[in-house]
Amino acid sequence: MSEEHKKVDYKKATRKKVLDKTGGYCAYCGKRIFDYSFHIDHIIPVCQGGSNELENLIPACIRCNLRKGMYDPDEFKVFLKNQIKNKVHSYINEYILMLAGNYLNKDNAKDLIEAYSNFLDVVGEVDIVFYYERMED
Numbered sequence: 001m002s003e004e005h006k007k008v009d010y011k012k013a014t015r016k017k018v019l020d021k022t023g024g025y026c027a028y029c030g031k032r033i034f035d036y037s038f039h040i041d042h043i044i045p046v047c048q049g050g051s052n053e054l055e056n057l058i059p060a061c062i063r064c065n066l067r068k069g070m071y072d073p074d075e076f077k078v079f080l081k082n083q084i085k086n087k088v089h090s091y092i093n094e095y096i097l098m099l100a101g102n103y104l105n106k107d108n109a110k111d112l113i114e115a116y117s118n119f120l121d122v123v124g125e126v127d128i129v130f131y132y133e134r135m136e137d
């Protein structure tokens with residue numbers, strides 16, 4: 001987070017206006033926001049030329065905002081897909097290796113790894129749709 005980003009201190013009225021844009025939900029994951037515990041996200045980050053005007057501000061739960069960081073929405077989607085793929089990859093890989101090393105014959109291990117890499121391709125093809133995009137439908 002840049003210094004510029006941190007310095008902005010929004011008034012409660014602004015926070016309410018931002019939160020009202022989604023009816024009280026995180027603009028990205030759609031999680032209900034309670035007790036004003038949200039971050040004001042710049043849809044286009046300030047470091048990429050985004051403004052501090054209301055039209056560029058959207059409510060995000062803390063988790064989504066920290067993940068989004070300096071990304072614009074499209075970059076954030078790529079980041080999320082990669083993060084999911086990497087997590088799935090390291091998790092499943094560990095178990096396939098454990099299975100293959102200890103309990104499987106070579107052909108089973110090969111089939112499993114092939115099925116798994118197809119699965120990773122499918123994960124890479126999913127469409128990530130943010131809550132605020134679903135709201136527009």
Ligand SMILES: [Zn+2]
Nearest residue numbers: 026029061064
């Ligand atoms: Zn969220």
